[in-house]
Amino acid sequence: GQQLNQSPQSMFIQEGEDVSMNCTSSSIFNTWLWYKQDPGEGPVLLIALYKAGELTSNGRLTAQFGITRKDSFLNISASIPSDVGIYFCAGQLRMNYGGSQGNLIFGKGTKLSVKP
Amino acid sequence: GAGVSQTPSNKVTEKGKYVELRCDPISGHTALYWYRQSLGQGPEFLIYFQGTGAADDSGLPNDRFFAVRPEGSVSTLKIQRTERGDSAVYLCASSQLRDTRAFFGQGTRLTVV
Numbered sequence: 001g002q003q004l005n006q007s008p009q010s011m012f013i014q015e016g017e018d019v020s021m022n023c024t025s026s027s028i029f030n031t032w033l034w035y036k037q038d039p040g041e042g043p044v045l046l047i048a049l050y051k052a053g054e055l056t057s058n059g060r061l062t063a064q065f066g067i068t069r070k071d072s073f074l075n076i077s078a079s080i081p082s083d084v085g086i087y088f089c090a091g092q093l094r095m096n097y098g099g100s101q102g103n104l105i106f107g108k109g110t111k112l113s114v115k116p
Numbered sequence: 117g118a119g120v121s122q123t124p125s126n127k128v129t130e131k132g133k134y135v136e137l138r139c140d141p142i143s144g145h146t147a148l149y150w151y152r153q154s155l156g157q158g159p160e161f162l163i164y165f166q167g168t169g170a171a172d173d174s175g176l177p178n179d180r181f182f183a184v185r186p187e188g189s190v191s192t193l194k195i196q197r198t199e200r201g202d203s204a205v206y207l208c209a210s211s212q213l214r215d216t217r218a219f220f221g222q223g224t225r226l227t228v229v
Contacts, residue, residue, distance in 0.1 A: 004158075031216040042120070042207055042220035043159065050216075088158050092216055102172050103149060104218060106158030 006089055006107030012115040013083065019076040021110040023089030030100040031092040032065050032072040037109070038085045046087075047074070069094070079112075086111050118142075120221035122208050128227045129198055137193040137224045141210030148191050149218055150183055151207040159207050165191060166213075198228045 006023045013019055023032070031050055035043035047058050049065035049072060056063055060077045072089055086109040093101040121140040129135050141148050147166055151159035161175040165185045173183070180198075185191040195202055205225050209218040 006158075033217065035220075040222070042209075042222045045217055045219060048217050090158075100216070102147070102166075103161040103164050103175070104159075104216075105161070106151075108156075108158050 004089060004091060004105055004107040006110055008110055009108070010111040010113065012113050013079045014115045015080060017079050019079050019083070019112065020073065021087060021089075022071060022073045023091075023107050024071040025091070026070065028069040028094040029072075029091035030069075030094045032063070033090045033104065034061075034063050034072070034074050035088045035090060036085050037088060043088055081114060084112050084114055120208055120210055120219055122206075122221035122224050124224060125222065126225045126227075128229060131198060131200060131228055133198055135195050135198055135226065137195075137206050137208075137226070139191045139193070139208030139210075139221060141189065141191070141208070142219060144212065145210035145219075146188070146213045147211045147215075147218075148185060149209040149211075150191070150193050151209065153205045153207055153223070162193070195226075198226075200228045202226060203228045 004023050004025050033048045034046045036046055037043045047056050047063040052069050053067045054065040062075045064073045088109045089107040090104040123138045149164040150162040153159045163173040163183050164171055167188045168185055180196045183193045205223040207220055207223045209220045211218045
């Protein structure tokens with residue numbers, strides 16, 4: 001099936017640091033979304049992106065829809081302890097006729113932990 | 117309701133038994149999705165509904181899995197003859213018509229022993 005390659009798989013953060021993660025694919029996507037999941041909970045939507053090149057912010061989070069339509073980036077500025085969790089990228093695949101596949105394809109996640 | 121609600125939150129069943137997992141979507145959301153999440157993985161698509169009909173069931177792993185949404189609101193995911201490999205968190209999400217933003221419930225953790 002279609003794959004989304006999300007990196008890094010895990011990273012450690014210190015309070016105040018900026019964090020970056022990305023998602024790439026060999027296929028073109030019409031929509032990119034970023035979710036955060038805490039233990040025992042479902043994913044929570046952070047940001048949705050709809051157009052190539054789009055840059056959208058939600059507080060300290062900024063995400064971009066890559067101009068090739070095959071990648072997306074998420075940045076977290078001035079991280080705080082509650083940023084810890086697993087971040088997932090997800091996308092709607094572009095179909096041959098130009099429309100979108102109905103379901104979302106997810107990456108494997110980036111786990112953010114606090115530096116020991 | 118205010119959010120997507122899934123019941124039960126945890127289910128332990130014996131191998132070979134039948135289970136039903138329920139999802140109450142956000143009120144007014146016409147699209148409903150089922151995903152399965154294994155430990156350390158992202159959610160994997162199973163099936164999605166537009167209204168009462170299954171628009172895409174290509175993610176269902178085999179014919180032991182079936183889902184219904186008879187009135188276009190609540191959905192039930194049904195698993196027959198459960199196997200240990202079915203153990204996972206089953207997530208439900210919903211969205212408005214033509215809106216790609218899907219909102220998830222807290223999931224049902226299924227354990228087959």
